[in-house]
Amino acid sequence: MATEERTYNFSAGPATIPVQVLEQVQQELLNFNGCGASIMEISHRSAQFIEVLDSARAGIKQLLGIDDSHEVLFLQGGSRLQFSMIPMNLLRDENDRAAYIVSGTWSSKAFEEAKGTGNIDLAWSGKDSNFNTLPASTDLALADDPAFLYYASNETIHGVQFQEDFHIASTPLVCDASSDFLSRPINMEQHGIVYACAQKNAGPSGVTIIVIRKDLLTRSQASLPGYLNYKTHVEQNSMFNTPPTFGIYVVDLICKWLINEMGGLAQIADYNNDKATLLYDIIDQCDDMFIGHAEKQFRSKMNVTFNLPSEELTSQFLEQAAKQGLTSLKGHRSVGGVRASIYNAMPHEGVVALRDFMKSFYTQNS
Numbered sequence: 001m002a003t004e005e006r007t008y009n010f011s012a013g014p015a016t017i018p019v020q021v022l023e024q025v026q027q028e029l030l031n032f033n034g035c036g037a038s039i040m041e042i043s044h045r046s047a048q049f050i051e052v053l054d055s056a057r058a059g060i061k062q063l064l065g066i067d068d069s070h071e072v073l074f075l076q077g078g079s080r081l082q083f084s085m086i087p088m089n090l091l092r093d094e095n096d097r098a099a100y101i102v103s104g105t106w107s108s109k110a111f112e113e114a115k116g117t118g119n120i121d122l123a124w125s126g127k128d129s130n131f132n133t134l135p136a137s138t139d140l141a142l143a144d145d146p147a148f149l150y151y152a153s154n155e156t157i158h159g160v161q162f163q164e165d166f167h168i169a170s171t172p173l174v175c176d177a178s179s180d181f182l183s184r185p186i187n188m189e190q191h192g193i194v195y196a197c198a199q200k201n202a203g204p205s206g207v208t209i210i211v212i213r214k215d216l217l218t219r220s221q222a223s224l225p226g227y228l229n230y231k232t233h234v235e236q237n238s239m240f241n242t243p244p245t246f247g248i249y250v251v252d253l254i255c256k257w258l259i260n261e262m263g264g265l266a267q268i269a270d271y272n273n274d275k276a277t278l279l280y281d282i283i284d285q286c287d288d289m290f291i292g293h294a295e296k297q298f299r300s301k302m303n304v305t306f307n308l309p310s311e312e313l314t315s316q317f318l319e320q321a322a323k324q325g326l327t328s329l330k331g332h333r334s335v336g337g338v339r340a341s342i343y344n345a346m347p348h349e350g351v352v353a354l355r356d357f358m359k360s361f362y363t364q365n366s
């Protein structure tokens with residue numbers, strides 16, 4: 001059975017998807033919901049697909065605890081397209097300013113790209129410490145009444161994650177939640193936009209989920225190109241052009257899995273905390289072998305990053321892990337070492353297997 005040959009896949013993205021979801025996709029692939037064709041082969045305007053789209057939207061709203069205050073959009077272009085769409089839509093005029101927290105590779109890229117669209121201020125940067133730490137709201141340099149404050153809740157490459165939501169009175173927060181979307185509850189009231197490409201924690205690549213507070217839609221100027229205007233997508237029900245139908249279908253199945261099997265975001269957050277603790281405990285116990293990158297209080301529950309004392313030990317670690325079915329653990333080249341991505345769909349047993357491997361690697365090599 002193919003399921004038994006699956007490895008524990010610690011890839012940062014595209015990343016592991018719940019087996020139950022994959023099995024359902026497999027089961028429904030030739031004949032979706034009795035319509036005689038696969039979900040990939042039917043019109044995005046068909047009743048069957050509209051039902052999937054509505055269900056995916058409802059699932060996300062239910063999980064995030066929002067109702068009519070926010071719109072949920074399913075777009076293409078990945079999170080990268082949002083780096084320019086956000087300032088293009090949310091800056092109120094050409095004199096307006098937005099503030100950015102730069103806490104790792106992804107928010108750096110967002111900051112650089114936003115600069116091409118308007119006045120963008122740096123509110124804080126963690127570059128000097130190679131992005132192993134995060135600011136408190138009191139550390140931020142903010143001009144008067146910024147259009148929005150941008151941050152990445154979890155930096156996928158460096159493995160730092162904000163542990164609490166910010167609160168900056170009257171300034172909408174814009175959050176790149178690409179690598180921790182739906183991994184824990186989030187205070188949506190404080191957020192103008194929360195967005196995530198699906199391929200880390202919410203589905204396959206090809207679809208990006210944007211949750212936008214309705215009052216911000218008045219900022220989108222009619223002069224923007226159609227695809228780049230949030231208002232267009234809201235008005236067209238995410239069907240301005242053909243949406244990524246297959247991706248939306250898998251996002252819907254993952255929402256159902258989260259709601260029905262995992263019990264919602266508070267429960268999955270506990271599950272994720274337990275998994276992360278297993279790895280950080282062994283890192284702390286064997287800190288002459290596994291050198292954690294992030295400062296303890298900002299450690300990511302999604303991407304656990306650490307280095308070994310030498311390149312040679314790192315290669316041995318990765319090689320031996322792969323032989324035991326623990327795959328895609330190589331760290332990003334900008335941080336090096338090892339990165340274990342343990343999103344929602346990584347089972348507890350997978351993390352236990354990695355922890356046990358780390359223990360025995362430590363005993364054998366120290």
Ligand SMILES: *Cc1c(COP(=O)(O)O)cnc(C)c1O
Nearest residue numbers: 078079080106156176178179197
């Ligand atoms: C992966 C990632 C991105 C980029 O996503 P694309 O879909 O490849 O554009 C942006 N931000 C964060 C935090 C990510 O993890």
